[in-house]
Amino acid sequence: MLSKKTKYGLKALTYLAAQKDKQPVQIAEISKKENISQKFLESILLSLRKTGILGSKKGKGGGYYLIKEPKEILMTDVMRILEGPIALVPCVSLNFYEKCEDCPDEKTCSVNKLMLKVRDANLAVYRNNTLADLVST
Amino acid sequence: MLSKKTKYGLKALTYLAAQKDKQPVQIAEISKKENISQKFLESILLSLRKTGILGSKKGKGGGYYLIKEPKEILMTDVMRILEGPIALVPCVSLNFYEKCEDCPDEKTCSVNKLMLKVRDANLAVYRNNTLADLVST
DNA sequence: AATTACCCTATCTATTTAATAGAGTAAACA
DNA sequence: TGTTTACTCTATTAAATAGATAGGGTAATT
Known part of the structure; x- marks a missing residue:
């Protein structure tokens, strides 16, 4: 069985990939739109960042974004x-x-x-x- | 990850398939030869019997055997x-x-x-x- | 009738998964 | 420079599952 971690991670990545511009997207937005527990999603996105799939930006207007195409x-x-x-x-x-x-x-x-x-x-x-x-x- | 149940089940089935004759093989024998907890193996073989993969014979000289080739x-x-x-x-x-x-x-x-x-x-x-x-x- | 081996129920522990809480830290902007 | 915003980290918890084990019961051979 596929874990929810993977399921959520795939959905979040797809959400980011569907963005028109490459502006960072906030965790709260992804969590809301994709029906994912925000705190759980935080840890998932973090691990994707640490392994070079995502980048993140702090502060106002911050969030996560894809590093590659x-x-x-x-x-x-x-x-x-x-x-x-x-x-x-x-x-x-x-x-x-x-x-x-x-x-x-x-x-x-x-x-x-x-x-x-x-x-x-x-x-x-x-x-x-x-x-x-x-x-x- | 593959469960031990499946792993043990596959090993047991292979063991039975490798038998020359079609005589029933005792649980104890399979458990010993394949390094499987006997009680756990019992329940696995039982489910294979109930679903029509294996047959069983009770009493002396009993055991499990393949129903099909x-x-x-x-x-x-x-x-x-x-x-x-x-x-x-x-x-x-x-x-x-x-x-x-x-x-x-x-x-x-x-x-x-x-x-x-x-x-x-x-x-x-x-x-x-x-x-x-x-x-x- | 006794033996042998299947059959069933229940319990227990460890591990993993999933979710949650709360505090800390860094970057952006006024 | 300070405040806001949002990422980052640690810890805790509840639920589910896997795996193993124990013990007794039942049915079929010899």
């Missing part, structure tokens, strides 16, 4: 920041690889075998989609 | 039983559809848009893989 923002990056590893088990993860402690041999492990295919399929989707693809035209 | 057992069915809906959000689920309460319009929802593609990609994998594909040769 929507079509330059890959879903692989967004999903890894918001949802964590794309792989469903650590032993098939590209960026967060870990050996399973209970599994004697990855080569013959059926879970590993299936999840490798699942990872590749998901990766293909996330690599072929950018934030621009999520904005309704 | 491994290549007839689709991963779509197995995953739905063990892990639940394949879709990451209910609004794109084929078998468990539900409207999102916080989303005004699915047609313009960016989350819906992305998750639809993710669902299709995952579905393709699960439809093209059977239990036979998980057994190491």
Whole structure:
């Protein structure tokens, strides 16, 4: 199941991408328009800023804005920041690889075998989609 | 993240599929060989039996066995039983559809848009893989 | 009839998710 | 320069879920 964090994050990013100008948008505005708890949204936008997806401006007229063009923002990056590893088990993860402690041999492990295919399929989707693809035209 | 329930279930099914004869295999044997808590495994195998994947035999010489040939057992069915809906959000689920309460319009929802593609990609994998594909040769 | 192994219910703990509160800090503008 | 505005951080809490465990009950073989 997709976490609300990811859901909210995607909606917020899409909202920012749909802006005509590149003026900062206040958290309160996004939270209101997209039905998201403001405080929760704060932490989500913060993590997107710290990982280089968003920029922020303080003071009057401040808010959050996209650093790059929507079509330059890959879903692989967004999903890894918001949802964590794309792989469903650590032993098939590209960026967060870990050996399973209970599994004697990855080569013959059926879970590993299936999840490798699942990872590749998901990766293909996330690599072929950018934030621009999520904005309704 | 894949639940341990699914992980254990897949390993148990693979273990059964790898049997030469079709004699029932005891829970204790699978639990020992695959490093799975026996009680937890009991409940997993039970749900697989109730959904028509496994058969069971009681008494001496009893245990669990596959009802169909491994290549007839689709991963779509197995995953739905063990892990639940394949879709990451209910609004794109084929078998468990539900409207999102916080989303005004699915047609313009960016989350819906992305998750639809993710669902299709995952579905393709699960439809093209059977239990036979998980057994190491 | 006794054994074996499935079957069911209930409980418990740890972890994670989601939401909330409150205080602090930095930048913009008058 | 000071006030406003809005971002930033820490901590707390409630709810849900996962995972594991215990113990007893029941049905089918031999």
